[in-house]
Amino acid sequence: MDGFNENDIRHVVEADKAHVWHHLTQHKPFETTDPRIIVEGKGMRVWDATGKEYIDAVSGGVWTVNVGYGRASIADAIRDQIVKLNYFAGAAGSIPGALFAEKLIAKMPGMARVYYANSGSEANEKVFKMVRQIAHKRHGGRKRKILYRERDYHGSTIGTMSAGGQTERNAHYGPFAPDFVSVPHCLEYRAQWDLSGEAYGARAAEAIEEVILREGPDTVGALCLEPITAGGGVIVPPEGYWPRVQEICEKYDILLHIDEVVCGMGRTGTWFGYEHYGLRPDFVTLAKGVASGYAAIGVTVTTEAVFEMFKDDAGDPLDHFRDISTFGGCTAGPAAAIENMRIIEDEALLDNTTAMGARMLANLEGLMEKHRVVGDVRGKGLFLGAELVADRASREPVEERLVGAVVAECAAQGVIIGATNRSVPGFNNTLTFSPALIATADDIDAITDTVDRALGKVFG
Numbered sequence: 001m002d003g004f005n006e007n008d009i010r011h012v013v014e015a016d017k018a019h020v021w022h023h024l025t026q027h028k029p030f031e032t033t034d035p036r037i038i039v040e041g042k043g044m045r046v047w048d049a050t051g052k053e054y055i056d057a058v059s060g061g062v063w064t065v066n067v068g069y070g071r072a073s074i075a076d077a078i079r080d081q082i083v084k085l086n087y088f089a090g091a092a093g094s095i096p097g098a099l100f101a102e103k104l105i106a107k108m109p110g111m112a113r114v115y116y117a118n119s120g121s122e123a124n125e126k127v128f129k130m131v132r133q134i135a136h137k138r139h140g141g142r143k144r145k146i147l148y149r150e151r152d153y154h155g156s157t158i159g160t161m162s163a164g165g166q167t168e169r170n171a172h173y174g175p176f177a178p179d180f181v182s183v184p185h186c187l188e189y190r191a192q193w194d195l196s197g198e199a200y201g202a203r204a205a206e207a208i209e210e211v212i213l214r215e216g217p218d219t220v221g222a223l224c225l226e227p228i229t230a231g232g233g234v235i236v237p238p239e240g241y242w243p244r245v246q247e248i249c250e251k252y253d254i255l256l257h258i259d260e261v262v263c264g265m266g267r268t269g270t271w272f273g274y275e276h277y278g279l280r281p282d283f284v285t286l287a288k289g290v291a292s293g294y295a296a297i298g299v300t301v302t303t304e305a306v307f308e309m310f311k312d313d314a315g316d317p318l319d320h321f322r323d324i325s326t327f328g329g330c331t332a333g334p335a336a337a338i339e340n341m342r343i344i345e346d347e348a349l350l351d352n353t354t355a356m357g358a359r360m361l362a363n364l365e366g367l368m369e370k371h372r373v374v375g376d377v378r379g380k381g382l383f384l385g386a387e388l389v390a391d392r393a394s395r396e397p398v399e400e401r402l403v404g405a406v407v408a409e410c411a412a413q414g415v416i417i418g419a420t421n422r423s424v425p426g427f428n429n430t431l432t433f434s435p436a437l438i439a440t441a442d443d444i445d446a447i448t449d450t451v452d453r454a455l456g457k458v459f460g
Helices: 011-020 059-063 074-082 095-106 120-138 158-161 196-214 242-253 272-276 304-308 332-346 349-368 400-412 441-459
Strands: 038-042 046-047 053-056 114-115 145-149 180-183 219-225 256-259 281-286 298-302 374-380 385-392 430-433
Touching: 053 059, 053 441, 074 298, 074 332, 095 114, 095 145, 095 332, 114 120, 114 304, 120 158, 120 256, 120 298, 158 441, 180 196, 180 385, 196 242, 219 242, 242 256, 242 332, 272 385, 332 349, 349 374, 349 430, 349 441, 385 400, 400 430, 400 441
Parallel strands: 145 180, 145 219, 219 256, 256 281
Antiparallel strands: 038 046, 046 053, 114 298, 281 298, 374 385, 385 430
């Protein structure tokens, strides 16, 4: 870097404070303190500008670095590709774009086409545009409504926030796009019906059907859901939920859009979260772990049936999907994604994720036995949450500042964990964990041991 050497880190800190606008961050404290600057990563660990070492239990802060830091083979794949061809607009093809699409589709029975973008928000926007265009092409514009679930998150653009089920994240950014309609969440721990288990799951799905009937089935074009809700509380739907959701979509001719931006590429122990439930989606969106953060990439995957709707009349200049993503034409993303996929396969990281996820869930259940503030633990694979409550009987959430204190204490002890952030008013009370798929038993135990100590220090 021009003008920088490793002994000149103070200049970097000052440049950051003077010019960088950090994500999700109130900057007032930086008038008297320094921001955290991460300077290096290797495997499961990162180091900040002061030299402090951390175990990263959230894969880059937002469940992204699935195969861990410092993967030279991914960097080499990117370098080799971009020297040969770094970019050409997505109206043409590229070698890595074609080859990654082939490899991805081979793991997604029933899916057929890959549309490249550069983020999860953008990938989801593409689905919304496809649904609206199908409504105009096939349904006289009527079947245009898109349903989304409370607590789910699909991106930070105005369009994806229109389908955002996290009211605090949406605050102050409206008005939003019309004809996006919410359906109830399915978190049994925060039960909306006096049922449990499979009966609760089926009832939560039927609540979606009630919204469809209220709105009019002939007006609803798609249902957009995370397979497991991420930032809204790490919510694994109850048994009985997903089979009924699939039935409802087929009954009313509603396209099913599964947002795998967090769950995809091994996070839950399978390539995609929806595989756990035998779903047959019409759209699947992916980003984050697709290239483990080594390059920006988002993809919208569709069935051939969806694709065919955009080639009915070659003589009609409005018949095709009239969309472009500038950086969807970058070749670094699919080049990195191919190598990322090879690593997951060759190192058996899906099996490791399942085994280490079971270990971590058991450890968190042990913390729940020890600390009454832990009201519920849940998750699948290396995608887990621990909901903190002031009272187990009433399930009253702890104050958000105390959740923050636990996160801060873990960081002070050298472990970076997450927490639900600006999601649901009064319910930003779940600690979140998503360590890289390479995590070892020692890593998992170190993370949960640190959480144990932090809970003890904050809550006694």
